[in-house]
Amino acid sequence: MKEIVSLNIGRAGIRVGDEITQTFKQEHDYYHNSPEADYTDGFSTFFGYNEEEKSYQPRSLLIDFEPETLDTLKRSKSGGMYSESNFCEFQDEEVCNYARGYYTVGEEVIGQCMDRIQKIAEDCDSLQGFMGVASLAGGTGSGFGARVLEGVKDEFKSKERLWIPIFPESWLHTSAMSSYDCVLGNEAVRENANIVIPFDSRVDLAGGLDEWKLYDKEFCSINKSIAQVVSYITCSMRFGEGLFCNLKDISKILINNSDLKYLSGAHSSKIVKADKENETNPTEMLLNCLETPFQMIKCDPRIHLKIRSCAIFRNDATLEDINSAIEIINEKSNMSQDWFSDSFQWCQNKLMPIYNNEEGIHQQSGCLTLSNSASVVELFDYIGVKFDHLFSESIKCYFHHYQAEGMELEQFEEARANLKDLEVMYEQMEISPNS
Ligand SMILES: Nc1nc2c(ncn2[C@@H]2O[C@H](COP(=O)(O)OP(=O)(O)OP(=O)(O)O)[C@@H](O)[C@H]2O)c(=O)[nH]1
Numbered sequence: 001m002k003e004i005v006s007l008n009i010g011r012a013g014i015r016v017g018d019e020i021t022q023t024f025k026q027e028h029d030y031y032h033n034s035p036e037a038d039y040t041d042g043f044s045t046f047f048g049y050n051e052e053e054k055s056y057q058p059r060s061l062l063i064d065f066e067p068e069t070l071d072t073l074k075r076s077k078s079g080g081m082y083s084e085s086n087f088c089e090f091q092d093e094e095v096c097n098y099a100r101g102y103y104t105v106g107e108e109v110i111g112q113c114m115d116r117i118q119k120i121a122e123d124c125d126s127l128q129g130f131m132g133v134a135s136l137a138g139g140t141g142s143g144f145g146a147r148v149l150e151g152v153k154d155e156f157k158s159k160e161r162l163w164i165p166i167f168p169e170s171w172l173h174t175s176a177m178s179s180y181d182c183v184l185g186n187e188a189v190r191e192n193a194n195i196v197i198p199f200d201s202r203v204d205l206a207g208g209l210d211e212w213k214l215y216d217k218e219f220c221s222i223n224k225s226i227a228q229v230v231s232y233i234t235c236s237m238r239f240g241e242g243l244f245c246n247l248k249d250i251s252k253i254l255i256n257n258s259d260l261k262y263l264s265g266a267h268s269s270k271i272v273k274a275d276k277e278n279e280t281n282p283t284e285m286l287l288n289c290l291e292t293p294f295q296m297i298k299c300d301p302r303i304h305l306k307i308r309s310c311a312i313f314r315n316d317a318t319l320e321d322i323n324s325a326i327e328i329i330n331e332k333s334n335m336s337q338d339w340f341s342d343s344f345q346w347c348q349n350k351l352m353p354i355y356n357n358e359e360g361i362h363q364q365s366g367c368l369t370l371s372n373s374a375s376v377v378e379l380f381d382y383i384g385v386k387f388d389h390l391f392s393e394s395i396k397c398y399f400h401h402y403q404a405e406g407m408e409l410e411q412f413e414e415a416r417a418n419l420k421d422l423e424v425m426y427e428q429m430e431i432s433p434n435s
């Protein structure tokens with residue numbers, strides 16, 4: 001099995017990354033209820049054996065400039081999964097915005113950070129690539145995240161770079177400069193990652209995740225939701241068999257133009273009760289994935305063309321049930337004809353995700369759709385308008401903070417123009433998909 005190194009940067013990156021790692025661990029514990037030494041090959045995709053600690057540990061580097069998030073994590077239930085070698089702490093520095101994260105503060109420590117990444121990579125037998133998670137609304141996640149991603153691209157040229165940027169839920173809860181950080185950070189992701197799976201914290205999870213607590217300030221539901229989606233995407237990389245047996249398969253199946261590499265996810269699931277009465281059938285799950293509340297970015301998926309798309313079922317339905325789900329949706333051609341073009345692919349994995357609550361451990365039957373779709377334009381438009389509002393001709397609010405760190409006006413203009421170009425590319429593709 002080829003290894004993947006996880007890079008979790010800034011508060012949101014660390015918390016979401018930890019949720020993903022916990023999800024992987026729970027699934028492996030559940031399906032390989034055996035001593036760690038007997039874990040199948042797939043476990044080593046995201047976990048490696050630490051000779052010093054005599055235990056398996058995540059192949060992750062958790063990077064931050066302020067101690068609070070990592071300290072809280074170390075004290076938490078999942079803290080025991082990690083050792084000091086997983087943490088990359090640069091304490092007592094104030095990062096604040098993209099410019100400090102990328103330039104001044106980032107410049108001082110990027111060498112040390114890359115050494116740590118190199119060390120984790122050296123411990124792999126056959127590294128396939130990296131999976132990064134960071135918010136684009138904070139200085140660490142956007143700025144230092146950009147720096148790390150660029151460093152990884154330079155040092156590991158042939159390796160895959162899957163990036164999971166988290167777009168903010170409300171501009172009220174973020175720094176006034178977040179609109180800039182988002183556009184600048186996204187520009188770095190666009191340029192340096194080769195697969196991007198964005199998550200939009202504005203999504204209304206009420207429809208899709210009724211088993212979980214609705215919106216809360218600690219982002220628990222969205223973090224769990226992101227972890228679930230990542231668990232589907234990587235399922236075959238961890239358990240074998242399926243659509244995405246490695247990161248390259250994602251590009252092969254869903255990305256036909258390397259400029260259009262943003263993939264939109266939708267996820268629907270239901271806890272499987274012991275009597276199986278509540279189990280939802282694949283048709284309902286698949287239909288849900290065509291609806292707004294189940295999307296990972298805020299959009300109306302029905303009005304946008306999907307260049308390529310796929311579905312991953314994690315359930316114990318029969319093949320007949322899944323085929324009939326696909327046929328039923330095919331018939332609703334007015335809203336889904338582009339879903340089931342020749343390039344549409346699907347797979348089923350019978351190892352369902354695991355869900356823990358007060359009543360115990362349950363399996364969750366569900367479906368994930370992942371598509372290369374123009375719906376991401378709705379997100380670009382949203383962050384672009386916010387950026388323009390701050391950067392309007394006469395004011396250029398807060399720009400001096402970035403200038404003080406050495407950034408120039410042209411960099412802002414270029415990042416904004418490139419975001420616009422990306423929007424236009426998706427829109428053109430929607431008009432003439434085969435060009
Ligand atoms: N989904 C999710 N979003 C979060 C979480 N924590 C913070 N955020 C969001 O991410 C934005 C950026 O915050 P942080 O992740 O704290 O920023 P950072 O990357 O540590 O950067 P600094 O500004 O240098 O602290 C916040 O405004 C929130 O909107 C989390 O656990 N999950």
Ligand SMILES: [Mg+2]
Nearest residue numbers: 010011066140
């Ligand atoms: Mg922070």
